[in-house]
Amino acid sequence: MTELTPRLAAIQKKLAVLADAAKYDASCSSSGAQRKRDPNGMGNSEGMGICHSYAPDGRCISLLKILLTNFCIYDCKFCINRISSNVQRAKFTPEEVIWLTLEFYRRNYIEGLFLSSGIIESSDATMELLIRVARGLREQHKFNGYIHLKVVAGASQELIEEAGKWADRISANIEMPVQPDLDLLAPAKTIDAATKAMAQIANKVIETKDNLKHFKSTPKFAPAGQTTQMIVGATSSPDAEILKTSQELYNKFSLKRVYYSAYSPIPNADALLPAEKPSLVRENRLYQADWLLRYYGFTANELVNDKNPNLALDIDPKTSWALGHRESFPVDVNKSPKAALLRIPGVGVKNVERILQLRQFHKITLLDLQKMHITISRAKYFVITADHNPNIWLLDSESLDARLKPKAVQLSLFDQPAQDTSVKLPYVAAAV
Numbered sequence: 001m002t003e004l005t006p007r008l009a010a011i012q013k014k015l016a017v018l019a020d021a022a023k024y025d026a027s028c029s030s031s032g033a034q035r036k037r038d039p040n041g042m043g044n045s046e047g048m049g050i051c052h053s054y055a056p057d058g059r060c061i062s063l064l065k066i067l068l069t070n071f072c073i074y075d076c077k078f079c080i081n082r083i084s085s086n087v088q089r090a091k092f093t094p095e096e097v098i099w100l101t102l103e104f105y106r107r108n109y110i111e112g113l114f115l116s117s118g119i120i121e122s123s124d125a126t127m128e129l130l131i132r133v134a135r136g137l138r139e140q141h142k143f144n145g146y147i148h149l150k151v152v153a154g155a156s157q158e159l160i161e162e163a164g165k166w167a168d169r170i171s172a173n174i175e176m177p178v179q180p181d182l183d184l185l186a187p188a189k190t191i192d193a194a195t196k197a198m199a200q201i202a203n204k205v206i207e208t209k210d211n212l213k214h215f216k217s218t219p220k221f222a223p224a225g226q227t228t229q230m231i232v233g234a235t236s237s238p239d240a241e242i243l244k245t246s247q248e249l250y251n252k253f254s255l256k257r258v259y260y261s262a263y264s265p266i267p268n269a270d271a272l273l274p275a276e277k278p279s280l281v282r283e284n285r286l287y288q289a290d291w292l293l294r295y296y297g298f299t300a301n302e303l304v305n306d307k308n309p310n311l312a313l314d315i316d317p318k319t320s321w322a323l324g325h326r327e328s329f330p331v332d333v334n335k336s337p338k339a340a341l342l343r344i345p346g347v348g349v350k351n352v353e354r355i356l357q358l359r360q361f362h363k364i365t366l367l368d369l370q371k372m373h374i375t376i377s378r379a380k381y382f383v384i385t386a387d388h389n390p391n392i393w394l395l396d397s398e399s400l401d402a403r404l405k406p407k408a409v410q411l412s413l414f415d416q417p418a419q420d421t422s423v424k425l426p427y428v429a430a431a432v
């Protein structure tokens with residue numbers, strides 16, 4: 001084996017520290033990138049639909065996901081890189097990150113870069129370093145691969161605009177659903193500062209789209225949009241607070257995604273933090289509920305509210321809602337409007353479109369639904385077809401609950417699954 005030069009050995013050492021430090025941020029996914037291939041450049045993220053990510057439990061992405069540095073002047077209690085942490089520290093130069101990205105890219109290891117950072121000196125000074133990386137890749141190296149840059153908390157509007165000029169996606173992390181949670185664990189941060197950055201990004205995206213209609217030469221701005229991340233289970237905030245905040249963020253700032261990251265216990269953690277890792281089933285249920293908000297016409301308040309502040313862990317949120325709203329079923333797939341079809345457990349958005357198409361030509365039967373790969377064992381209790389009427393009223397709530405809920409699984413919010421099913425759950429399980 002060839003021996004590494006001292007420079008390469010030093011970079012490798014930093015990489016080990018800064019890639020490990022970045023794994024706590026779940027807010028990267030590169031779906032939606034549309035950067036076209038430049039014949040004189042390198043890389044192509046157009047239409048790749050890259051959608052990889054990894055959290056501490058090892059879910060995989062094919063972006064180079066690193067921090068520029070894990071030094072930080074802030075002391076967010078949930079973060080392993082907080083100033084009071086005794087974790088090993090390292091700092092890349094922008095040139096080193098550029099070199100690493102290009103080398104990984106040439107070897108086909110990655111399709112792009114996700115770059116975040118601890119805050120050094122000031123928010124603007126850190127943001128400038130992140131921008132130097134993205135700008136250097138694009139301008140000097142004609143890099144057309146995917147770039148996701150983190151917006152540093154408190155960075156100026158000019159720098160946020162500059163970041164969006166070079167990156168496909170930018171993200172400002174809100175971290176917690178409500179200000180009291182931040183006051184408790186990250187007193188230097190505010191929801192207002194995060195949402196102000198999101199508003200600036202959203203406005204610039206709209207402005208750029210408008211300008212593009214008139215001037216084709218308008219510079220791009222974060223064409224893959226913005227995302228954010230919320231940490232789940234580090235405070236006692238219930239799912240109702242989390243989903244209410246997500247809904248507001250989607251409505252106000254057109255976010256592409258809110259990522260939910262189950263709090264990962266860190267070494268020498270503050271006593272305010274839970275000692276145990278929250279169940280990843282909760283994280284998964286939040287992703288399912290999030291899909292219902294974005295694609296199925298549900299509101300947060302329908303799924304969780306003062307009476308039921310947390311999502312059920314033993315059943316998906318859509319089926320749970322259906323069981324609590326028997327009066328809305330059965331839905332006649334041959335007559336009901338799209339909004340009602342979207343609420344049928346086991347029927348996804350694409351299948352709703354197929355049903356709407358097919359019923360123009362003939363009466364839909366159970367076999368038709370089966371051919372669409374709809375989970376009949378679940379859907380049959382909630383639909384009327386040409387050859388089936390479930391007579392749902394004959395099924396008392398207990399017997400229907402028993403049929404639809406998995407047997408002998410009683411999970412509490414902070415239980416770990418008996419077997420390690422958490423890692424086998426799809427990252428974003430279909431919320432149908």
Ligand code: SF4
Nearest residue numbers: 072074076079082118
């Ligand atoms: S500002 Fe970011 S890196 Fe620094 S302690 Fe807070 S969460 Fe961690």
